[in-house]
Amino acid sequence: MISPTIPFLAAKADTNACTWQIVGLPYDRTSSYRRGAQFGPDELRIASDSIESYSMYRQKDLEDLYYCDVGDLPIANSEPDIAVQTIADFYAQQHSIGKRLFGLGGEHTVTIGALQGLVKAGVKPHILHLDAHFDLRQEYTGGMNSHASVMRRLSDLLGPAKINQWGIRSGERSEFEWAEANSTYLGLDIDSLLGDLYALRDKPVYITLDLDVFDPSEMPGVGNPEPGGLKFSEYLKILPQIQQLDVVGADVVELSPVLDPGGRSPVFAAEVVRELLLTIIH
Numbered sequence: 700m701i702s703p704t705i706p707f708l709a710a711k712a713d714t715n716a717c718t719w720q721i722v723g724l725p726y727d728r729t730s731s732y733r734r735g736a737q738f739g740p741d742e743l744r745i746a747s748d749s750i751e752s753y754s755m756y757r758q759k760d761l762e763d764l765y766y767c768d769v770g771d772l773p774i775a776n777s778e779p780d781i782a783v784q785t786i787a788d789f790y791a792q793q794h795s796i797g798k799r800l801f802g803l804g805g806e807h808t809v810t811i812g813a814l815q816g817l818v819k820a821g822v823k824p825h826i827l828h829l830d831a832h833f834d835l836r837q838e839y840t841g842g843m844n845s846h847a848s849v850m851r852r853l854s855d856l857l858g859p860a861k862i863n864q865w866g867i868r869s870g871e872r873s874e875f876e877w878a879e880a881n882s883t884y885l886g887l888d889i890d891s892l893l894g895d896l897y898a899l900r901d902k903p904v905y906i907t908l909d910l911d912v913f914d915p916s917e918m919p920g921v922g923n924p925e926p927g928g929l930k931f932s933e934y935l936k937i938l939p940q941i942q943q944l945d946v947v948g949a950d951v952v953e954l955s956p957v958l959d960p961g962g963r964s965p966v967f968a969a970e971v972v973r974e975l976l977l978t979i980i981h
């Protein structure tokens with residue numbers, strides 16, 4: 700493992716005492732449009748140091764939660780298949796000893812490794828996928844393990860019935876058709892998402908949040924920005940429903956700090972992570 704520049708805000712030092720662990724997944728080698736996501740995990744941690752550990756929205760404090768930050772996996776310069784394998788091995792090993800992992804990306808390809816690891820450890824969760832893009836291509840320039848193929852690989856692993864995609868507003872016609880045929884697409888409407896989340900109550904769920912699900916006016920530091928996205932205030936409305944789920948793992952991916960010269964994206968991403976930690980760790 701590679702030590703973080705600083706641990707994520709309010710992370711505890713004693714890793715033995717933590718069920719939940721934050722792990723950095725600094726990878727961007729299959730990014731097609733604009734790279735930079737390999738710097739996401741550390742920039743997110745540094746930004747987390749500038750925000751409050753208390754959330755007025757959740758009325759909870761990160762200081763009261765038990766989670767650790769175990770640093771980064773050494774994958775930044777690996778070929779995609781090797782990076783995915785490294786992540787899968789780590790996740791399988793950690794889950795086999797009862798840990799749960801919160802991944803900081805890194806490009807979305809890292810999620811393939813995370814779910815391969817969970818499945819290897821015998822965990823087959825439902826997937827809640829929040830993203831501007833379907834990521835349903837059979838293969839892409841990087842091969843089978845690519846940011847544009849993530850959800851197709853998860854469907855191969857878990858079956859399409861466990862895939863729930865929300866916020867998507869960009870894709871090839873064939874991706875829309877596949878999502879329609881396999882009923883994986885939940886649309887763009889917040890109220891319908893709340894109903895879909897209600898149906899997942901008490902089931903094991905893995906949440907994968909691509910930061911480009913948010914509107915680029917609020918979250919510009921992503922590789923593939925897409926207008927018309929989720930607002931932070933709407934995100935806050937989803938969280939009470941997410942609290943009802945049995946979340947077995949989560950990741951927040953695609954922060955690319957170098958693409959936002961204004962520098963607000965890492966702070967935004969850190970608050971997204973804070974709210975999610977306060978929601979899923981009970």
Ligand SMILES: [Mn+2]
Nearest residue numbers: 831832909911
């Ligand atoms: Mn995306």
